[in-house]
Amino acid sequence: MSHIRLENVSKVLDANASEAAKVLKLLQQGMSSGEVREQTGYSVGLYDINLSVEAGELHCIMGLSGSGKSTLIRHINRLIDPTQGKIWIDTQHSVGTPDYLDSAERLSDQSRVINVLSLRDKPLQKFRQNNVSMVFQHFGLVPHMTVIQNVAYGLRVRKMPKSERHEIARHWLSEVGLEGIESSYPDELSGGMQQRVGLARALAVDTPIILMDEAFSALDPLIRGQLQDQLLELQHKLNKTIVFITHDIDEAIKLGSRISILNGGRLVQTGTPQQLQDNPADAYVERFMVTKG
Numbered sequence: 001m002s003h004i005r006l007e008n009v010s011k012v013l014d015a016n017a018s019e020a021a022k023v024l025k026l027l028q029q030g031m032s033s034g035e036v037r038e039q040t041g042y043s044v045g046l047y048d049i050n051l052s053v054e055a056g057e058l059h060c061i062m063g064l065s066g067s068g069k070s071t072l073i074r075h076i077n078r079l080i081d082p083t084q085g086k087i088w089i090d091t092q093h094s095v096g097t098p099d100y101l102d103s104a105e106r107l108s109d110q111s112r113v114i115n116v117l118s119l120r121d122k123p124l125q126k127f128r129q130n131n132v133s134m135v136f137q138h139f140g141l142v143p144h145m146t147v148i149q150n151v152a153y154g155l156r157v158r159k160m161p162k163s164e165r166h167e168i169a170r171h172w173l174s175e176v177g178l179e180g181i182e183s184s185y186p187d188e189l190s191g192g193m194q195q196r197v198g199l200a201r202a203l204a205v206d207t208p209i210i211l212m213d214e215a216f217s218a219l220d221p222l223i224r225g226q227l228q229d230q231l232l233e234l235q236h237k238l239n240k241t242i243v244f245i246t247h248d249i250d251e252a253i254k255l256g257s258r259i260s261i262l263n264g265g266r267l268v269q270t271g272t273p274q275q276l277q278d279n280p281a282d283a284y285v286e287r288f289m290v291t292k293g
């Protein structure tokens with residue numbers, strides 16, 4: 001079983017059930033999301049996405065602005081609920097006690113593969129804490145907390161004693177190449193340093209899944225390249241399941257063991273960089289890949 005599996009996931013934004021059903025029908029008939037928007041006024045975030053991400057894979061989601069990348073990634077930890085579809089996560093990789101299992105729809109009786117949409121409130125919170133962390137484009141650090149408090153924050157939520165959580169935070173700060181800045185505040189750091197803190201924070205909680213939403217896009221090219229190298233090095237050691245959004249094909253090729261390409265909310269193709277290069281599914285994919293290789 002894959003670590004993450006999106007099954008027929010569609011998202012129509014800001015529509016009630018009957019309006020969404022009409023929109024989905026038009027999409028099923030082959031209308032593009034642009035045409036649907038023109039005819040109905042509704043935005044299509046995603047349409048009929050089937051995507052599997054394997055454990056230990058660094059999977060890049062790539063597409064132009066508005067193609068649905070952020071919408072897709074936010075379904076994985078349920079910051080967004082789909083209009084239709086299921087989101088399966090294999091929680092055998094999770095940290096902590098999986099006490100959310102009992103309230104979840106499972107793939108089969110004894111399975112630890114759960115449909116995340118079946119979780120509510122406390123169990124959903126617990127599922128997120130134990131399975132998924134996120135790194136944001138604009139870092140998302142808490143400005144009034146020091147660097148070490150930011151990195152240790154997720155462990156504080158888990159009620160880990162201060163000395164223990166700070167020791168772990170120091171370890172991850174050193175792993176991302178930051179030492180001696182524990183007492184600094186985020187606004188005293190460069191963008192590259194802030195994003196290293198963001199990465200250390202995601203690693204400190206030890207979740208098996210890390211979602212990275214344009215995590216390096218706000219950085220200048222030199223620093224961006226350094227962080228990409230560091231992510232690859234860490235991934236080599238840690239073997240996390242990483243879903244990495246980017247609109248930069250060079251970044252996707254450098255980082256991704258596989259790349260999924262979105263266009264207008266539809267998943268056009270998933271494959272290794274080489275597969276996309278050799279057999280692009282359509283002209284949209286070909287345009288990205290044409291100068292590469």
Ligand SMILES: Nc1ncnc2c1ncn2[C@@H]1O[C@H](COP(=O)(O)OP(=O)(O)OP(=O)(O)O)[C@@H](O)[C@H]1O
Nearest residue numbers: 013043044045064065066067068069070071072247
């Ligand atoms: N809150 C919202 N309300 C209405 N429409 C939205 C909302 N969020 C996203 N959309 C629409 O859903 C579609 C997909 O947007 P999304 O942000 O997922 O794309 P993206 O590929 O991440 O784009 P970008 O690279 O610009 O961040 C777009 O048409 C967008 O306008």
